[in-house]
Amino acid sequence: MRFLTLLAALLALLSAPAFARPESAVVPLDNGAGRTVPVTLVKPEGRVKGVLFFSHGALSSPAKYAALTEKWAEAGYFVVAPLHGDSTDWTGTKPQQAEQLPWRLADMALVRAWLPMLAGRFGLRLGRAPLYATGHSFGALIAILWNDSALRSVIAISPPGPLPGLPMPPEDKPLLVVTGTKDSFPMIAPKWQDHLTAYNQAKGPSLAYVGTDADHYFGGIYGRPELPGPKAEAAFADLVPLTLAFLKSPRKAARFKPKAGTLEARGF
Numbered sequence: 001m002r003f004l005t006l007l008a009a010l011l012a013l014l015s016a017p018a019f020a021r022p023e024s025a026v027v028p029l030d031n032g033a034g035r036t037v038p039v040t041l042v043k044p045e046g047r048v049k050g051v052l053f054f055s056h057g058a059l060s061s062p063a064k065y066a067a068l069t070e071k072w073a074e075a076g077y078f079v080v081a082p083l084h085g086d087s088t089d090w091t092g093t094k095p096q097q098a099e100q101l102p103w104r105l106a107d108m109a110l111v112r113a114w115l116p117m118l119a120g121r122f123g124l125r126l127g128r129a130p131l132y133a134t135g136h137s138f139g140a141l142i143a144i145l146w147n148d149s150a151l152r153s154v155i156a157i158s159p160p161g162p163l164p165g166l167p168m169p170p171e172d173k174p175l176l177v178v179t180g181t182k183d184s185f186p187m188i189a190p191k192w193q194d195h196l197t198a199y200n201q202a203k204g205p206s207l208a209y210v211g212t213d214a215d216h217y218f219g220g221i222y223g224r225p226e227l228p229g230p231k232a233e234a235a236f237a238d239l240v241p242l243t244l245a246f247l248k249s250p251r252k253a254a255r256f257k258p259k260a261g262t263l264e265a266r267g268f
Contacts, residue, residue, distance in 0.1 A: 022074055024041060024070075025040075035092060037082050040081045043078070045073060048076060050130040052134050053080050053111060053112065053151075054135060056084065056087065057136045060223050061088070065081070068222045080118055082107040086100045101145075105146060108133075108146050132152055132153055133146050134156075136222065140158060154176070156177050158179055158183055159198045174204055174246070176206070176209070176250070177209070178211070178243075179209075180211040207250065207254060207266075209261055212235060213260075234260035235261055238258040
């Protein structure tokens with residue numbers, strides 16, 4: 001009898017899915033100007049704690065950030081991530097270089113305007129759920145530049161350093177900047193310290209996390225999963241709980257103790 005019980009338990013484990021990933025969907029939105037913007041939605045688990053608008057890095061796509069966005073969704077956050085026209089996955093007319101920034105900002109305004117409909121895709125009732133801007137690389141710049149008074153705070157992962165003709169405006173909302181000791185990137189941040197420009201210029205309370213041995217894509221954990229690695233797993237293990245702590249309370253997140261990096265705080 002005991003053997004049969006153990007056998008039944010083993011068969012149940014083998015038949016169960018290895019990982020229950022959050023439900024996701026891609027919804028096309030007409031921007032009213034001749035473009036259809038595919039928007040990736042990741043459904044939160046349990047009660048909706050907030051909405052994370054996410055802007056991906058240059059040439060990348062929302063799907064390539066699943067390792068991060070699904071963690072946020074598992075913690076109760078509704079992730080809304082448009083595919084921008086500069087992505088290699090974009091199938092329509094490509095924007096000229098000078099058009100990329102305004103296109104991206106227009107994409108964020110579009111998903112913001114259609115948020116109730118997008119939430120309805122999963123039957124979500126957002127109520128007064130707080131709104132947050134998040135992004136990586138070029139997308140981090142978008143999160144910082146996006147001027148929407150409803151946004152509570154900003155998470156900027158590897159934002160650009162000083163850009164000619166486009167000064168980084170100080171951010172008056174709570175700001176978390178993430179980079180790594182190997183996060184040098186031609187043009188936008190020749191030295192990893194350049195990614196801290198937004199943190200150094202911020203008017204409001206701000207945090208800066210620097211992951212030890214983490215590069216621009218954390219070794220391919222997000223943004224470019226095709227990279228051979230090595231993946232910055234230890235720094236990523238800091239990044240997820242730090243971002244969640246910051247979303248809940250920037251002040252309390254300032255006391256976060258990283259295990260694979262350093263954290264600085266200003267304005268608290």
